[in-house]
Amino acid sequence: MSIPPPPGAPQPPEGPYQHYGPPYRTWGQGYSPYTRPSPVNGVAIAALVLGLLCFVPAAGLVLGVIALAQIRRKGQSGKGMAIAGAVLSSVGLALWVVTLATGAASGIWRDVKDGTRGNASFSLVEGECFDVPGDSLEGLTYDVDRVSCEGGHDGEVFGAVTMSGGSAFPGDDAVTEAADEKCTPLEEKYVRDSWALDGVDVYYFGPTRQSWRWGDREIACIFGNTDDRETLTGSLRVDETSLDADQLAFLDAMDAVDAVLWEEPEEYPEDDLRANQDWARDVHGVLGEQTGALRGHTWRTGAEQPVAALVKEMEAARKDWAKAADARDSNTFYTSSANGYGYVDGPTTVTARRALGLATTPPSDEDYGSGGDNLNV
Known part of the structure; x- marks a missing residue:
């Protein structure tokens, strides 16, 4: 015999029991009851960095495209960075193409190499003329400005030689000795007529202790005016290409x-x-x-x-x-x-030279032959 429930009491379940769910809502793995920001795509960050640095612009462009695809598929953030990286890389890539097409890359690379190696000779080559920032070719300098040989200039390169040696700097005296020994034959080849060197002295750019550690072994052999207040004008080259x-x-x-x-x-x-x-x-x-x-x-x-x-x-x-x-x-x-x-070097020699169109001023001990002034850089 069953006793009826009191009035207003909840009705019993129809089945033998009832399953009651948890009193609070559960959240599946990877979700949260609070709003969280979506993670930033790492590839987009890399694309932006490469785009800003322009080291490898093609890589930045490729990474930007990859990042956009990943962001769309995974719902990540960083779309702006990916687009910016791709655009900057595209601009950098275009600049590289123009630079290579115009031949400017070789000059840029030479300047970068000189700056990182501390190259004492600045990669100057035979026949180049230049100005130095200071008032003299003697002493230390850290930069040169290449100029045309037709106008006034501080120095003209008549050759370059490479020293041998290990990692230990051989010393300034060894550099001077190597320059004196190896620059003289190049001088005689570059200027066949020693009389053409009136008022000209020999200098050189050589490695210093610091630049030697960076692998600098080059000595640039240079002509300069014997008077620090004066410059050279026109090329001094007098060789088989210009003589009859x-x-x-x-x-x-x-x-x-x-x-x-x-x-x-x-x-x-x-x-x-x-x-x-x-x-x-x-x-x-x-x-x-x-x-x-x-x-x-x-x-x-x-x-x-x-x-x-x-x-x-x-x-x-x-x-x-x-x-x-x-x-x-x-x-x-x-x-x-x-x-x-x-x-x-008497009057008869001068007359013969004049008739042949050669220089007519004999070199003096003060003006010529006192070279070998060291210009370390």
Whole structure:
């Protein structure tokens, strides 16, 4: 017998029991009862960074497109960054294409390389002219401005050499010695006529202790004015490309004689007469060879007589050198060799040079030959 429920009481369930759900709503994994911001797409961030830096613009453009696809599929944020990165990369890519097409990339890369390596020679090449920020080619400098050789300029590069060595800097003296040894042959090749270097001295850019650590091994051989207050004007290059056959024949003969004259012994005749006699015989021999070469050449109109007059003086000097070679004492040697030197760089030589269109001002000890001034950078 069942007892009816009191009035107003809830009705019992129709089944044997009733399942009651949890009193609060549950949230599935990955959801929250509170609103959370969607994560930023990492690829979009990378695209923006590459677009701003422009190191590899193509990569920034590709990453921007990938980021947009991921953002659309995953519902992430960062769409603005992806678009900005793609646009900036597109602009950078266009600039790179223009730079490569116009050939400007090589200059940019050279400047970047010089800046990172601390290159003392600034990658200057033979034939280039430049200005330095300071008032002198001596001392330290950290930059140069390449300019045309036609106008005024501080220096002209006539060659470059590379030093060998390990990681340890060999020292300033070693750099100076290498420059003096290796720049001289390049100087003689670049300027065949030493008389053309009136008022010109030799300088160089060489590595410093700091730039050596960056791999700098280059020495730039440079012409500059002997007067710090003056500049050079026009290129000093006088080589086979700018000289005619007559000029080359004349310079070949004069250079051969000068080379032997420069071999004068360090010992005085009174200390070593035999060595000086041997040298005098060499001078006598080379004068015979070169006067024969000058006489055998066919000269242009207007140059025959001036060259013939010079050859006559050289033959007279040759006789004096023969006497010096046979001198029995130092006094006789001094007298004969002094007479033999008489024609060198004299008025007859100047006249012959003028007729051939060559420089007519002999180089002095003050203006030429005192080079080797170090300009470390």
